[in-house]
Amino acid sequence: MSELYQVIEKAFKTPMVPYDPSRQSLKAWVMFCLRDKGFKVVYAQNADFAIERKGQNFYFKVSETAENLDKKLNWVVRDSNAGKFIIVPAE
16 A cells, blocks of 8 residues: 555646646646546546556645645645655555
8 A cells, every 4th residue: 555655746746737736736736647647547536536546546635735634635745845746654
């Protein structure tokens, strides 16, 4: 499972298109980057999206801050100060 998070984080280190908040939402950009790297990104009712892998769904939400995150979900967090993205796994 931690392998998956490492691969996801790597997708944001070398994106095809850099994140530009004036052009797209953070959620749309994250989903675009993941699809571009070959992930199957699917609709999720109680999350921003899910990644389907080997018949199992991993649910994610996207945030601009690492504060007050629901620990039941995986998170993609944009650290604007450091200019990078981190994955916060569900507990």
